[in-house]
Amino acid sequence: GAGVSQSPSNKVTEKGKDVELRCDPISGHTALYWYRQSLGQGLEFLIYFQGNSAPDKSGLPSDRFSAERTGGSVSTLTIQRTQQEDSAVYLCASSFDGRGSYQETQYFGPGTRLLVL
Amino acid sequence: AQSVAQPEDQVNVAEGNPLTVKCTYSVSGNPYLFWYVQYPNRGLQFLLKYITGDNLVKGSYGFEAEFNKSQTSFHLKKPSALVSDSALYFCAVTGSASKIIFGSGTRLSIRP
Numbered sequence: 762g763a764g765v766s767q768s769p770s771n772k773v774t775e776k777g778k779d780v781e782l783r784c785d786p787i788s789g790h791t792a793l794y795w796y797r798q799s800l801g802q803g804l805e806f807l808i809y810f811q812g813n814s815a816p817d818k819s820g821l822p823s824d825r826f827s828a829e830r831t832g833g834s835v836s837t838l839t840i841q842r843t844q845q846e847d848s849a850v851y852l853c854a855s856s857f858d859g860r861g862s863y864q865e866t867q868y869f870g871p872g873t874r875l876l877v878l
Numbered sequence: 879a880q881s882v883a884q885p886e887d888q889v890n891v892a893e894g895n896p897l898t899v900k901c902t903y904s905v906s907g908n909p910y911l912f913w914y915v916q917y918p919n920r921g922l923q924f925l926l927k928y929i930t931g932d933n934l935v936k937g938s939y940g941f942e943a944e945f946n947k948s949q950t951s952f953h954l955k956k957p958s959a960l961v962s963d964s965a966l967y968f969c970a971v972t973g974s975a976s977k978i979i980f981g982s983g984t985r986l987s988i989r990p
Contacts, residue, residue, distance in 0.1 A: 765921075796980075803968065803982040804922075817977060852921065866912075867978075869922040 763787065765870035767853050773876045774843055782838045782873045786855030793836050794856075794867060795828055799849040807851075810836065843877045850874050880905045882971045884981035891959045891988055899954040899984045901943075901969030911952040912970040912978070913943055922968065928952060939963070959988045 766785045774780050786793050795807040806820040810830045821827070825843075830836040840847055850872040856865035881904045891897045903909055913925040926937025933945045943954045954967060966985050972978040 794978075804970075804980040806977055806979065809977060819977065854922075866924045866927060867914075867922075868924070869914075871921045 765853055765855050765868050767851075767870040767873050769873060770871065771874045771876075773878065775878050776845060777842055779839065779841045780843055780875065782840075782851050782853075782875070784836045784838070784853030784855075784870060786834065786836070786853070787857075787868055788834075790855035790857050790868070791833065792856045792865065793830055794854045795836070795838050796852040796854070797822075797849045798852055798872070804852065807838070840875075843875075845877050848875055848877045880971065880973060880979055882969055882979050882981045884967075884969055884984045886984050887982075888985045888987065891986070893961055893988050893990050894958055897956050897959045897963070897986065897988070899967050899969075899986060901952045901954065901981060902950055903952060903969075903971040904950060905971055905973045907973050909945075909950075909952075910972045911943070911945060913937065913941070913952075913954050914968045914970065914980075915939075916966040916968065916983075918965070925954070925967075961988045961990055964988045 768783045791812045793810040796804040798804050808828045809817040825841045828838045852872045854867035854869045856867045883902045885900055911928040914922045915925050916922045925941050926935050928935045928945045936942045941956050943952050945952050964987050966983050968983050969981040970978050
C-alpha cells in the first residue's frame with residue numbers, strides 16, 4: 762500500500778522567498794506531524810494535527826512558519842521569507858490516532874530537503 | 879520537563895557481536911517509548927515501542943529493547959549485529975498527553 766509521500770523531494774530557494782512543502786499521509790490516518798531535521802541534529806517537532814481538533818503548534822520556531830491540513834488529509838507547511846537557517850530536511854509523519862495522543866506508531870515520509878541560498 | 883537522552887553519538891560494533899544503543903528519559907507519569915531507525919537516504923522507520931506490559935519489547939529486524947523504570951532507561955539491543963544494521967537510531971518519548979520528543983540520534987556502525 763501507499764506510504765506517506767512528500768513533495769518536492771528537494772527544494773532550492775533564495776533567501777527571502779516563500780516555500781510550500783506538501784505531505785500526503787497514509788489514507789485513513791487521522792494524525793499528521795511535521796518535523797525538521799537539521800544536518801547532524803535530531804528531529805525537532807514542529808506541529809501536530811489530530812482530526813478536526815485545533816493543531817498543536819507549539820514547535821513552530823517562528824511566525825514565518827505555518828501549516829494547514831485540508832479536509833483532514835493533505836497538509837502544507839509554508840515557510841515565509843526563508844532564511845539560511847531554515848535549511849534542513851522537513852519530515853512528515855502520519856498515524857492512525859484513535860485516541861488523540863502521541864502514542865501511536867508514526868509512519869514517516871521520505872522528507873523534503875530544503876536549501877536556502 | 880520531558881526529555882530524552884542518547885549519550886553516545888556513535889557506536890561501533892563488529893559484525894556478529896551484540897550491540898546496545900543507550901537511551902534514558904525523563905517524563906511525568908507513565909512513559910511511552912519508541913525506537914526509530916533512519917537508513918542512509920531513506921526516511922525514518924518504526925522499530926518498536928513500549929506502552930505497557932512486558933518490560934522486554936521485541937521489534938523489527940531482530941531488535942529488542944528493555945524498559946527499566948528504576949533507571950529510566952530504554953536501551954536498544956540486538957544479540958548479533960549485521961553490517962546492514964548500520965544506520966542512525968532515534969529514541970523517542972512521550973507522556974500521556976504530551977508531545978513526542980526525539981533524542982539526538984546515535985549512529986551505529988557495524989564493521990565486517
